[in-house]
Amino acid sequence: MKIPMTLVVNGEDFSLEVAPNRTLVDVLREDLGLTGTKKGCGAGKCGSCTVLMNGRPVNACLILAVQAEGAQILTIESVADKDPHPLQIAFAEKGAIQCGYCTPGMVLTAKALLDENPNPDEGKIKEAIAGNLCRCTGYNMIVEAIMACASGNRE
Amino acid sequence: MRIKPFEYHAAENLKDALEHLAGYGGETKVLAGGTDLILAMKEARSAPARIMSLHRVRELDYVKKEDGHIRIGALAKHADLAASPVLKESFPILCDAVRSIGSWQIRNVATIGGNLCTASPAADSAPALLALDARARVVDSSGEKEISLHRFFKGPGQTALEPTQLLKEVVIPRPKGPSSGCFLKLMRKKAVDLALVNVAFYAETDSTRSKLVRIAIALGGVAPTPIRASEAEAGLVDLDFDEASRKIQEAAKLAAQACRPISDIRATAEYRRTMVELFVGRAGEKTLNALFKSGAR
Numbered sequence: 001m002k003i004p005m006t007l008v009v010n011g012e013d014f015s016l017e018v019a020p021n022r023t024l025v026d027v028l029r030e031d032l033g034l035t036g037t038k039k040g041c042g043a044g045k046c047g048s049c050t051v052l053m054n055g056r057p058v059n060a061c062l063i064l065a066v067q068a069e070g071a072q073i074l075t076i077e078s079v080a081d082k083d084p085h086p087l088q089i090a091f092a093e094k095g096a097i098q099c100g101y102c103t104p105g106m107v108l109t110a111k112a113l114l115d116e117n118p119n120p121d122e123g124k125i126k127e128a129i130a131g132n133l134c135r136c137t138g139y140n141m142i143v144e145a146i147m148a149c150a151s152g153n154r155e
Numbered sequence: 156m157r158i159k160p161f162e163y164h165a166a167e168n169l170k171d172a173l174e175h176l177a178g179y180g181g182e183t184k185v186l187a188g189g190t191d192l193i194l195a196m197k198e199a200r201s202a203p204a205r206i207m208s209l210h211r212v213r214e215l216d217y218v219k220k221e222d223g224h225i226r227i228g229a230l231a232k233h234a235d236l237a238a239s240p241v242l243k244e245s246f247p248i249l250c251d252a253v254r255s256i257g258s259w260q261i262r263n264v265a266t267i268g269g270n271l272c273t274a275s276p277a278a279d280s281a282p283a284l285l286a287l288d289a290r291a292r293v294v295d296s297s298g299e300k301e302i303s304l305h306r307f308f309k310g311p312g313q314t315a316l317e318p319t320q321l322l323k324e325v326v327i328p329r330p331k332g333p334s335s336g337c338f339l340k341l342m343r344k345k346a347v348d349l350a351l352v353n354v355a356f357y358a359e360t361d362s363t364r365s366k367l368v369r370i371a372i373a374l375g376g377v378a379p380t381p382i383r384a385s386e387a388e389a390g391l392v393d394l395d396f397d398e399a400s401r402k403i404q405e406a407a408k409l410a411a412q413a414c415r416p417i418s419d420i421r422a423t424a425e426y427r428r429t430m431v432e433l434f435v436g437r438a439g440e441k442t443l444n445a446l447f448k449s450g451a452r
Binding site for chain 1: 156157158159160161162163165186189190193194196197198206208210211234257258259260261263264345346347
């Protein structure tokens with residue numbers, strides 16, 4: 001059984017036929033070719049599949065694609081327009097990227113946080129990214145990079 | 156990690172959902188946020204023949220303040236509840252409890268109805284709601300009824316819901332006098348973990364703040380369902396601040412005796428019981444101080 005549906009990803013409408021037992025992350029990667037969204041644990045623990053759903057970070061591995069109908073989905077591919085996003089520049093400058101596998105999820109969670117609260121303190125940042133694991137353990141640099149983008153610290 | 160295929164229905168609204176359950180309830184699993192159910196299906200702990208998704212049923216996503224009650228729709232998400240101005244004002248203990256659930260990603264999707272219907276003995280919303288004397292409003296195609304949340308939980312993963320019924324909302328009575336509460340959760344790490352033990356301590360005084368008129372102590376992760384420690388509560392009712400402060404450690408001991416923890420890979424039964432005593436004492440002291448010493452609500 002396949003369900004006809006429209007998925008709105010990065011502002012674009014995609015008409016798809018999707019088996020209801022497929023997760024959002026699989027449809028994004030396999031059907032739409034948006035492989036910036038990573039698959040890690042598949043169990044909602046690591047956050048590497050984080051995408052924004054109506055502006056909020058969610059684990060795309062724990063959402064069926066059919067549940068995402070009607071929602072605005074943003075993936076990492078949407079974040080850099082022509083120029084990199086300030087967060088992406090800050091991640092590069094602070095060395096907040098090691099192997100890079102957690103980076104798409106980290107950047108999207110950080111973007112959602114800054115969209116909601118432009119000047120978060122360190123505690124708020126740590127709380128926000130608690131669901132994004134970096135197995136290189138480069139958390140200090142990641143927090144520094146997000147801090148650098150907080151409105152109070154920008155030049 | 157592959158999910159076994161299933162028949163799928165996206166309910167258009169509550170009425171449609173109930174009609175579908177009336178026909179197919181026995182073989183249907185209800186999908187709310189899905190953070191528990193989808194994981195269970197991936198791990199083949201659950202392989203339902205049918206899934207009914209509630210993502211189109213917007214009418215059950217609310218927090219309503221009424222004269223005597225606050226009503227929380229079953230599909231309200233934890234992130235919204237943690238930030239709800241109504242709940243922050245009336246029941247901050249519930250905001251603290253739901254803020255401790257999973258990660259931000261999980262809280263943006265997972266619903267309070269899902270948390271209760273999954274019926275994990277360690278569900279974080281449950282002790283706070285039990286302590287607040289919450290009731291579950293249950294609905295099927297023939298009508299609605301309310302049962303105490305206490306009677307809603309039947310065992311690990313088991314609720315009082317029939318296959319044709321849905322949890323519609325949680326109803327919490329508003330306190331008559333000044334009240335305060337404290338939620339504490341023990342985890343193996345600082346965030347994003349299941350509770351080894353969670354404790355909700357809630358108290359209400361008379362209008363002059365001279366003595367306690369209601370005490371509620373609820374415990375999670377230490378019995379087949381979340382429980383209330385009634386004997387521990389009874390020892391504190393009608394006491395003033397000094398009397399209650401003297402008796403709080405005794406109440407904590409009674410609470411530890413009321414629980415029936417198990418040993419598993421995450422902690423031993425003995426450790427859990429010891430931590431119940433410590434946490435009830437700590438949450439009790441914090442609650443009493445907030446109620447009697449500072450101008451709590």
